[in-house]
Amino acid sequence: MKRRVVFVCERNSCRSQMAEALFREASKGQFEVASAGLNPAKEIDPNAILVMKEIGIDISSQRPKGTSEVNIVGSDVVVTVGLDMSTDSLVSAPYKIEWDIPDPTGAPIEVYRRTRDLIEARVNELVKQLSAEVRVKFRIRNLWLHYGERPALKNINLDIPANCIFAIIGPSGCGKSSLLRCLNRMNDLIPDAKVSGEVFLDGVNIYDKGIHPVELRRRVGMVFQKPNPFPMSIFDNVAYGPRIHGIKDKRLLSEIVEKALREAVLWDEVKDILHRPAFTLSGGQQQRLCIARALAVEPDVLLLDEPCSALDPASTLRIEELMLELKEHLTIVLVTHNMFQASRVADMTGFMLDGELIEVGSTSQIFENPRDERTDAFIRGRFG
Ligand SMILES: Nc1ncnc2c1ncn2[C@@H]1O[C@H](COP(=O)(O)OP(=O)(O)OP(=O)(O)O)[C@@H](O)[C@H]1O
């Protein structure tokens, strides 16, 4: 889904329309864009048309719209252009930006030109910023988690980019699994667990009231330390999620199961025994089955909580290869105790200690050149 950007200004003003056209041009269709005035003029300002034409953009067919005509409430970014009013009073969009650009209405044409250039510079900056943010999968802000009175996560702030493997390391009990569970609201299921702060997935706060945890968990799948196949056949394990989401057609189910098992690199080993109970598989196979089960509902994100700790080196290697293939089309957050594993597969690594996120960086930086002495001590195996 494309993110939506709306520019809002006062009545009579052409600034939001210039901004809309310039943004559309600069962002090359990456975003939806609209503009509105609080009290729109009937016709678009001829001087604005003129100065935009000078740079090759025709806005003569744009029509000034009122704020009720463009869907401001559902927008991801709201930019007010020289509006003497806080955006908070307009909407609760995730991003609110205020541009202090004065109204050129009635001024000589040079002032229009200056206004246009000013808006163009701001628009280019904004497009650059938003394009970088599109690649952020999870944006975690001021996240706290308490079990009863005890804090398990203390003010976590973290951006997890899309299509990468992000490793979380740290000693036992530091909060790695707790953090993972915050990303698909598995903590909702733990009595006593209390979350505060914000977790944005593709710009939407997953703790908002409108978010349905079951749909969220379809998008953000999870695989645990110990393989936990359901007490049913291999086929039914993988078909479980799609069935819950209403897919009944046998052929379609078979296709989905085969695709997921192929993605999890298990198909060749099980294609002839699909109706055998899942627990007859080896530990490594069971773990790949659990990954296939998570993949069958086509998630955007996979949360893996020490997925290899119960596996032998050969199975571990297969799962690591699998992760590297999967990150082409999804984002993986991996909790691991195995430093070698983190350094082999992760693009980025975060080090946690006692509920705090101590340091985040590229995996090579964290392992070769940690900035914090506590990270250094942990990497060198002095504790944990
Ligand atoms: N359901 C729960 N109820 C109460 N406290 C909990 C619960 N789950 C975890 N905790 C506590 O929260 C803290 C963090 O636990 P968590 O399981 O997130 O750590 P971890 O880093 O995953 O550890 P490990 O590496 O051993 O898996 C620990 O002190 C733990 O005892």
Ligand SMILES: [Mg+2]
């Ligand atoms: Mg854990």
